[in-house]
Structures are given as structure tokens and as C-alpha cells.
Amino acid sequence: MPRKPIKAPKPTPAELDLLRVVWRLGPATVKDVHQARLPEKPDLAYANVLRLMQVMHGKGLLLRDESQRSHVYRAAHAPDALRTNLLRELIQKAFAGSGKDLVLAALSDHVTGKEREEIRRLLAQAEHSND
Numbered sequence: 001m002p003r004k005p006i007k008a009p010k011p012t013p014a015e016l017d018l019l020r021v022v023w024r025l026g027p028a029t030v031k032d033v034h035q036a037r038l039p040e041k042p043d044l045a046y047a048n049v050l051r052l053m054q055v056m057h058g059k060g061l062l063l064r065d066e067s068q069r070s071h072v073y074r075a076a077h078a079p080d081a082l083r084t085n086l087l088r089e090l091i092q093k094a095f096a097g098s099g100k101d102l103v104l105a106a107l108s109d110h111v112t113g114k115e116r117e118e119i120r121r122l123l124a125q126a127e128h129s130n131d
Helices: 013-025 032-036 046-059 079-094 099-109 113-130
Strands: 062-065 072-075
Touching: 013 032, 013 046, 013 072, 013 113, 032 046, 046 062, 072 079, 079 099
Parallel strands: none
Antiparallel strands: 062 072
16 A cells, blocks of 8 residues: 655755754754854854754654753654655656656666666566555
8 A cells, every 4th residue: 555645844955964863963063063064065054053943843854852951852753754855855846657657767877887786676566566
């Protein structure tokens, strides 16, 4: 039976960057997330991270535990669930609902030889499991 799509809000690119950090860290404070982003973005201000995480909490992208002095945030949705939602939207908007067209576009320009072999192996496994 197909999984029911989640009703997650669509994150902006900046929100998606912070979500990746939260997914990697697990439950984290604003300070933790800020520190994790500094190597990639040394000019990133703590206040910007705080504000963005507050907005993300308001949108339902992050959950917040307020039981401690420093609030602890965690992702409201698993990475796979959010990616599935974003991918579904991309297929609808850019490929007129055709998953096949998305795959063909990805295979033509964005897949290495090693990735092609892995895809072939996964397809073969799927064929055998459907027999």
C-alpha cells in the first residue's frame, strides 16, 4: 500500500540547510547548530540562526523542547519523509507528474558511472523481489 504523503511545509533553501544540520546532530540548541554551521559559513550570526530556527518552529519544521534553559530543537519530519514530499512537488511542477521523465533527466546529466551500476543493481534486486 502506498504511503500517505506528509503535510510538511516546504522549507526555503536556508531552512533546508539548517534542517540538514539538525538531522545530522539530532536534538540540538541554537548554539549547537550555529557552531556546526560556522566552518561552512564563518560570517553566520548567532541571531540569524536563532531567528530562522524560531520561524522554522512556527512553520512546523522543527519541534522545540522548552523544559531546559536553552531550548532544544529537533526536526519535525524525518529526512526521507521531507524529501519524498519535495520530490513529489518537483515531479508535479517540473515533469507534469511523470516520475519516468524525472529519472530520465537525472540519468542523462547527473549520474556517475558508479551510480549507474548501483542503480542497475537496485533495479535487479527489485525485479527479483517482485517475482
